[in-house]
Amino acid sequence: MTSEHGRSLDEMAADLTDRRRPFARATVVRAQPPTSARAGDQALVMADGEMFGFVGGQCAVESVRQSAVDSIAAGEGVLLRVLPEGAETYPETSGARVAVNPCLSGGALEIFIQPVVPTPIIQVVGDKPIALAIVDQARLLGWAVSRVDPEAAGVWEFTEPHGVVASIIASHGGDEAAAIRTALDHHVPFVGLVASVRRGATVLDAMDLSVTDRACVHTPVGLDIGARTPPEIALSVLAAVVAAIRRDGLAGTGAPEDAPAVVEPRREVDPICGMTVMVSADTIEYDDESGSHWFCCKGCRDTFVARSAGGLQAAQ
Incomplete structure (x- = not known):
């Protein structure tokens, strides 16, 4: 076909x-x-x-x-x-x-x-046990994963710049602020920092983030499940990402630059058969003094035109 x-x-x-x-x-x-x-x-x-x-x-x-x-x-x-x-x-x-x-x-x-639907992409900054556990578990979820060397956190570019739903910084030090800033500049909707409450607050306070950017950053990242080991912490982190996806409908960083913007299709009711039709360039249309009308098929349009003509003649 x-x-x-x-x-x-x-x-x-x-x-x-x-x-x-x-x-x-x-x-x-x-x-x-x-x-x-x-x-x-x-x-x-x-x-x-x-x-x-x-x-x-x-x-x-x-x-x-x-x-x-x-x-x-x-x-x-x-x-x-x-x-x-x-x-x-x-x-x-x-x-x-x-x-x-x-x-x-x-x-x-x-x-x-x-x-x-495109597979969600998660970026993980770090090479320590928690970062590696997040990578392994994200792959089990069927997600695409890109791990970033923490030494390049301030200059790294997304290998997959479109569709990233989350960036998790689990480098336990280094230039965490630069990694957060890079993720925010790429409009990643969920940015997580693996850190204690005190250290996470210190990092964010020093960044002077806008209210909008601050709302995208989660630290300490993860659901409170009493996690202690790296696999348990990874589970709590990914659970928080999944919850955000399901609750907030997180989209990635957008479609490729050459992709046309997706607009919710306009829906109209065929005045003859009552069917709801989606309005597009090839939808059958007829314009008269009362406005524009859309139809599911030529038969409905012809019926509408005939009825309109009959009503006009009767009025005359």
């Missing part, structure tokens, strides 16, 4: 993954005639709703686009059941979502949508 510029969807997915661009893969797992899709048909959906590939007609496409965008934002897969109006519905359960489309010509679809 091909996508943009003749590339296969697999090639496109590999490229997006390499460039750390979030997307979702939608796969038809069941199709009931007379739907045009077949089991195994696939599409890739970007975070802004742009789609490549084929998973059915326009009515099914709108449901897939919206579910995929929501799936990417939540970081969770979903089984989408697309049903024509009047069909026997399925109960909505965890991990499943039902879309009843009035304009669907018949048949039903089940489509599994799997988000592919």
Whole structure:
């Protein structure tokens, strides 16, 4: 199956993954005639709703686009059941979502949508046992890890400048302030300093941080679990990072510089069938004296135009 510029969807997915661009893969797992899709048909959906590939007609496409965008934002897969109006519905359960489309010509679809979100990156400054334990445990979580030599803490550059969710300084001395400053300058949302309460406060007080920057720095870093050994301390540190990710939805340091800004897609209601559609450059639109209107398909637009023309003639 091909996508943009003749590339296969697999090639496109590999490229997006390499460039750390979030997307979702939608796969038809069941199709009931007379739907045009077949089991195994696939599409890739970007975070802004742009789609490549084929998973059915326009009515099914709108449901897939919206579910995929929501799936990417939540970081969770979903089984989408697309049903024509009047069909026997399925109960909505965890991990499943039902879309009843009035304009669907018949048949039903089940489509599994799997988000592919860039792996979080954690930077660890230090070469002592606690730093090494943090590195080992972060890898067990499936994160990408970059360990920084504490001797270069003041001049180091991120080997992966995009997607860093946390920088942990566990050098136990050295130029910790320079390491913190570098992380803040790269807009890392969670910066942790492994230190005692007194030493951590001393380091931060000497830096004259802004209120915003100070809120990003955590010291002593880690949840209070009574940790004593390096592995236990590493566990408490990573637990604090995970808690921040889940609680605050930490994003990394951003998409690559060549990535277009992701804007939450605009959603409008088709005035004919009542379906919610995502507004993009290729969304069917019709403008009249009452304003702009968007439609799931040409049939709905033509019906709207005909009704508008009929109402205008009656008024005359």
